[in-house]
Amino acid sequence: MHGCALPRKKCAQNQKLRTNLRITPSRPFHDHNRSLRHLPADLLQTLQQRFGITRRRAANIARDQNAKVTSAINKQRQIETGLFEAEWVHSAGGKHPRASHVEAGRKKLRFDVREGALIDGERIWPGQKPNCRCSSRVILRGLSAFGVSL
Ligand SMILES: [Zn+2]
Known part of the structure; x- marks a missing residue:
């Protein structure tokens, strides 16, 4: 089903x-x-x-x-x-949001998805920490970033 x-x-x-x-x-x-x-x-x-x-x-x-x-x-x-760049999106869903995650969402913190985002001194991914409901948004660059010119 x-x-x-x-x-x-x-x-x-x-x-x-x-x-x-x-x-x-x-x-x-x-x-x-x-x-x-x-x-x-x-x-x-x-x-x-x-x-x-x-x-x-x-x-x-x-x-x-x-x-x-x-x-x-x-x-x-x-x-x-091959989309390595993302920005942190804080979810307003949780009752007890982490201040650092709220801040990362507000600043739209950019990070490399292969490495994780540097938050509170460690590399983490959205949703990794207990009860974290954060997510991320992929950053799409213009074609020029891929060496394509029109
Ligand atoms: Zn979070």
Whole structure:
């Protein structure tokens, strides 16, 4: 079953990338659905049963893992496409945003996706830190940057 917000083709591409990255969830899930009801039920159940934690906590962990996978896929996709430059986009979604991430988003901090963004003294990628919902935007340069003149 498809059942996600992305067009089927895009969704299939994401799935292919996951396979290439050897990220193999027990069943397909959709990283762009962040609400509780969209999280894979078996992942929630496993977290609850194996670690004896509450549903809410399990949901947080599942969502966080989802964000990390999304981050890894985006990073890999950009590198494979040869688009190395990106700017940090802070998400207003979280309740407890990191000040440094808010600042990076406000300044549209530029970084090389192969190296990560230098924030708080370390190289990180959007969505990598616990509960970080930040993302990035690819910087597309003019054709002249590729040595093309018209
Ligand atoms: Zn963040």
